[in-house]
Amino acid sequence: MRVFDTVLVANRGEIAVRVVRALRRAGIRSVAVFSDADADALHVRLADAAVRIGPAAARDSYLDAGRIVAAALETGARAVHPGYGFLAENAGFARACAEAGLVFIGPPVRAIEVMGDKIQAKLTAAAAGVPVVPGRAEPGMGDDELVAAATEIGFPVLVKPSAGGGGKGMRLVREAAGLREAVESARREARASFGDDALLVERYVSDPRHIEIQVLADAHGTTVHLGERECSLQRRHQKVIEEAPSPLLDADAREAMGRSAVLAAESVGYVGAGTVEFIVDGTTGEHFFLEMNTRLQVEHPVTELVTGVDLVEQQLRVAAGEPLGFTSVELRGHAVEARVYAEDPARGFLPTGGRVLLLREPDEVRVDSALREGLVVGSDYDPMLAKVIAHGATRAEALRRLDAALSRTAVLGVTTNVPFLRALLAHPDVRAGRLDTGLVERSLDALVPGGTPDDVLVAAGCDRFLALGGADPWERLTGWRVGERAWARWVLDGAEVRVRGVAPDVEVRVGDADPVRVTARREGDELVVGARRYAVARDGDALWLGRDGGAWQVVETAPDVAAARGASSGGPVTSPMPGTVLLVRAAEGEAVVAGQALFVVEAMKMEHTVTAPVDGVLTGVRVRPGDQVALDEQLAAVLPPEE
Template identity: 60%
Template sequence: MFDTVLVANRGEIAVRVIRTLRRLGVRSVAVFSDADAGARHVREADTAVRLGPAPAAESYLSVERLLQAAAVSGARAVHPGYGFLAENAAFAQACADAGLVFIGPPATAIDLMGDKIRAKETVRAAGVPVVPGSSGSGLTDAQLMAAAQEIGTPVLLKPSAGGGGKGMRLVRDAALLGEEIAAARREARASFGDDTLLVERWVDRPRHIEIQVLADAHGHVVHLGERECSLQRRHQKIIEEAPSVLLDEATRAAMGAAAVDAARSCGYVGAGTVEFIVPGGDPSSYYFMEMNTRLQVEHPVTELITGLDLVEWQLRVAAGEPLPFAQEDVRLTGHAVEARICAETVSFKEGARGFLPSGGTVLALREPSGDGVRTDSGLSEGTEVGSLYDPMLSKVVAYGPDRATALRKLRAALAETVILGVPTNTGFLRRLLAHPAVVAGELDTGLVEREAEALVDTDVPAEVYEAAARARATAPARDGNAWTDPFSVPNGWRLGGEPAWTVHHLRVPGHDPVTVRTRLTADGTVEVDADGTRAPGPVTPFHHAGDWLGRDGDAWEVRDHDPVEAALTGAAHAGADALTAPMPGTVTVVKVSVGDRVAAGQSLVVVEAMKMEHVIAAPHAGTVTELDVTPGTTVAMDQILAVVVPDASAQEEA
């Protein structure tokens, strides 16, 4: 076993790898960018090495700096985690050339399976069924369009060089193929440095099932069962579980054997995942999609049902140890479900529909644990969540003797989760896990998109505003033993009379302002009056941190609202519509100039954050009168990007 291992990653996966290294008595080396100098993975490692500035290209994606970090720290091996350079054949080869052990497959296997086109051809030759689609690499836009027309819409555009759903586009309208190909190429180039695309037939109502494989350097390959990953949005997994309720023993064995064949076909060594698309109505008709030549985000569910530490076996295999168990020795016991907690604003109001990357500072944090509950996290209080890296913050995993128990435990664990200061999808995930179709195991990759809006509260509960007003009325009294100026306390106290009502103008971003009144009662408690109706205090207590309140996995930022300032701001854009950034990020494309006339729905600006693109479109026909950004501009959430004055006809219709 190695004495020192460098973890070439960040966040929750770095923390998770360090945990196994510590258990095995192996010295861990963390790496960090300037943005992560105080991060949890840096504090938990035995030693840490600075890579460079915050941008990933100058830190976590710099092969040269990672190799230097390994050299100065005395590391003998490198664990790449997932993301960044985990599936980069050049990095794996560079490690080998530097005399380091890359804890992953050989560079040749990464190179082969990293090219989805060559991967399909290779596994097809090994007898593994593949999804019908285009053939050949380096196809032009015209060739992609021709292949799509031959297959027939709907089709799926996929980057050949990467995974994780980045750059994928489902195209149902052939007329949009050109625009979608351009967008897919742009996102693939930004995410993987390679804009090669392929096109595949879209399987309606598909289920996404993957098989975990483990191979040593002595020719032994086993599979560790399957994971159901059908609950996705934008082709990104958000809930995973093991085993799948869809498969019977015969289908499980057949898919497992196909995964083993796929791994053998590329000379695989280490832990990897073979992904299949499965028609929900016919589980026996499964198709190979791709192979992920790394540890998967969802590996904990496999660990819980097999009792194996996959990171430990990555290390042992990389150190040359043979697998001490055969396929018949693998036992799947119980059920495990995982939820990915991401920095996201979940909204379905006009102008901000869907899941948008978010950021902020973690002001308060409480992560669940206990019997059958596991949290893999890179968070700590004070963590700054920016727009430079992936939005996933942590994973909450629950295990039980059966699926119903595991689901119940996970819902409870998410309700206990407190993350204040950064918008997350925690509450959404808790509601999704209670959806009747999810409880029944009737899943497909489109379920989240179809049901998402019904799982989001479009209005802020009244008790949130009441709790925020109550907190403001009592905040000075919490100041320990320090003296408080009585005239600064907003409790309505006045000389020789009953307490007066104090008016609080409050606003949750994305929602209309609300007015709430508070006053101090004779018994010293705070009375709240919302919208003219006397309201009791909230039954369920809230967690508080600054302007943030949270309960049952949900969180709200309740800001003070100044009606006068808001009126002046609105007056500055009277008769016009200001288009604002729906998330903090970077402007990558500007398609218009001041003075241009635009049509309703026309794309004007593209903002990218956490490897996700968001298109800002014109809300109506009109003229661009202001344009405050250029490509490369860093923008904050709600920052004005452009102003479009509506046409007279549009104003008359309004």
């Protein structure tokens, strides 16, 4: 049995933090790696040692196998834990570790190679007797062959990268008209995310449910499944809420899928922790093999909570040559996980960013997080910030506990998806367990309320009012005069907000609404308005207020500027997210129509096409491919043609 005195963690973010903490519990020295963007990250602070591996760009740091192996040798590491993402499923990296005398805490190279290629994975699984989704998965298919295959299978179809996962590069195509463009876009994103633009095409299963089986295998011939996880709640083919066990499966279905997962793992001589993903037809109950993730999964905590098995600890033991010591597990209770992303659901889940000004995370449930106050969330990496995981004796209890925990979560300075997660957890179909991968898209309008709530504008007005002065009317700048109290007036988020009174008793009016009387006072980093408490933080001219898991950035605008903006009839073209300009699809002076693609912006491994807002002429183009742009930065303008 090998003994690891030092292990290098070849990852970042919350998974690096989680592995570092597991190593500490095991009494093993941990080594972190970091790019320039992560020099002050939480995983760097927590590790026993840390090594810089390059600039912010992932290809020059976290995806550079040579630099990571060199860091391991330099620090005396005996083994490398890859986490998930980056090089976790890279056979070349696993091979480089072995050649350097390092233990790769993951499966054998052959397992990674076969299961990391979706085409080979499907062929191998089918040969082992595992049911697979109908489609065409042949190496080296060109665009014409993919188009022909999709036409043969029948629409709708999924175009998917052969390498990688996480929904990146995946395109759902419902009709032939958009197929070629989808193939081109999928190739670009696959090449950027995985360095491999090979694609496959398969039938889109109706009423689909995404269910996966966790497996563990040792080097002594034992392979065990630890039950399933339901991962049907997704946006952009990316999971947002996962749970264990699935509300769909009964004991017989669980055992059948478990057998299929074990067969798939054994077909490649698997060793370590892995996940076999299935698509399940919600109508017939048939399950089809999708892929095998040859690594730890983001959602592994829900399995840990219902089985009592620490999967990272088991990875370490298996990598050290120990046998598993068990052949089955018992599922106890129910666990649900919500992924907290730096994204704006109201803008189509586009990535956001900023500095964490204030942070509150619940302590009554499990939180796997890399967040800390002062952290700068940029556009270089995946937007997931943290995971909040609750366990209960029943599914209903777990859902209630998770929602309560999210309500006590506050991340000020960075827009997150927490309000969306709470709305999704409250959806009647989610509560009833009627899940499928299209539920979020169908319910999006109800799940993503727009605008700043009036109570937040009231609170923002109270904050501005309290900041103006003390109790002595001669010291205050609140518009007091002999005979009556005058209104203090601001334009906040485009709305006129007026406040008057003597704190803590004030009167607030938003727009043309009737005034409301409230009490308002500050208590440290909280603002108390009536019966509500708001976490508050200021960033320059912007005030951030958080309550019930939500966070709003309220910006004060000068009245004359607000009026000018309201009167504007122009058509500015702005970037919907911070990122990099990949393509410029129209030229200066070109006549364009509303909805025409003008720019393609990439951030956090995701592409977004920026379109013309109105018919007109493209003018004032300010960017070229490769330029970095900020959220809402103007890229160009579309002006109406002269009459």
